[in-house]
């Protein structure tokens with residue numbers, strides 16, 4: 439399988455090349471040349487496979503430059519009950535008949551990011567050792583990608599992590615998870631700005647090709663295709679758990695910000711997994727909901743990005759949305775470049791409302807959307823606790839709120855992706871339920887551990903300078 443850029447660069451690359459490269463040199467995002475198709479026989483064979491085996495089968499369709507036995511061994515040592523808490527890895531929790539939560543947050547850092555990041559850490563280590571190379575990972579986080587990446591990469595040979603985060607905007611638990619790490623290969627940079635400023639810095643640094651090559655810069659955000667590919671697997675696992683036969687269809691609701699998680703659902707659907715609806719749930723930062731309702735994609739400036747009680751979704755420029763629009767526009771790289779390159783930079787918006795392709799979002803691609811607010815979040819957390827004895831985190835609550843607007847009892851089963859555990863956002867749980875959420879013993883007192891973090895203005899040049907200083911002679 440070869441990979442292409444969403445912005446029309448004619449060059450094709452292999453999986454391991456783009457694994458280390460992250461963002462394409464033309465500023466686009468990588469996608470496979472085509473989506474491999476699954477047929478009834480494959481689905482029948484895959485139903486009931488252990489998660490690591492299922493991951494191997496799916497990854498094998500996209501990766502042909504790692505020997506099959508090695509890839510299988512990487513999947514087997516990544517997806518274990520020791521790391522993810524249960525042999526099922528992503529068990530479904532039924533709330534009521536036909537409505538489920540898919541538990542994606544039982545990994546080392548208590549958010550769905552671990553599902554892909556643990557694999558990415560092992561893939562990096564394997565490929566860097568094979569090449570005898572090193573990688574300096576530059577990332578952006580609104581709270582969960584950062585800790586998942588740092589836990590996955592700490593102590594890994596050949597990898598350094600430089601993680602930017604919005605200064606003061608993550609929950610105390612999220613900050614403590616990242617900033618309490620004392621490993622030499624981990625560097626935390628708190629940026630005076632919002633998540634989108636951090637992501638812009640990652641893209642600007644990656645876009646300086648000389649710097650990128652000199653300092654061997656890679657990415658762990660969902661702009662890296664390998665992240666998305668790993669996330670495709672749990673759509674299959676969730677589908678198999680929610681159904682008895684492959685003739686049934688299932689809908690998924692996904693709490694969304696950077697559009698990575700739901701983009702993996704889009705890929706699964708394009709492969710032929712019988713998904714009915716893909717429902718995008720946003721918080722008050724509703725750029726994506728606005729697009730799916732109106733066709734207008736209008737990114738917000740930092741000052742208009744609201745600080746909410748589901749802070750990991752406080753995102754107003756959704757990176758992976760470019761991947762979906764590329765597909766929506768018939769994989770027209772020139773048009774995608776015009777919309778996301780010059781177009782967005784010039785006006786901060788584009789409008790596909792009058793384009794016939796826009797109707798395909800729902801009709802052909804199955805997308806629907808909705809929005810949730812602080813009051814909705816609190817109401818859902820209370821209701822889910824009172825009726826089902828389950829405490830959900832604020833992001834999952836956004837998902838449940840929107841899911842109920844698109845699901846009818848007796849209709850296609852609805853799976854809501856549980857994207858984090860409540861302890862990461864204790865203040866909101868206390869506000870909703872009047873009590874602290876459960877805390878795994880390994881995180882006891884984490885907020886009072888010594889912290890290691892540097893604060894910088896939102897300036898790519900200063901971040902480059904910081905990286906250069908911490909890499910020594912590259």
Ligand SMILES: Cc1ncc(COP(=O)(O)O)c(C=O)c1O
Nearest residue numbers: 582694695696697698699750857
């Ligand atoms: C807890 C949580 N929920 C939802 C999201 C949104 O996911 P995505 O950015 O893939 O749309 C994030 C961040 O990515 C997150 O950390």
Ligand SMILES: N[C@@H](CCOP(=O)(O)O)C(=O)O
Nearest residue numbers: 579580581582583659660698
């Ligand atoms: N919500 C994320 C933001 C980054 O998303 P990614 O999926 O592109 O890594 C976070 O928690 O950091």
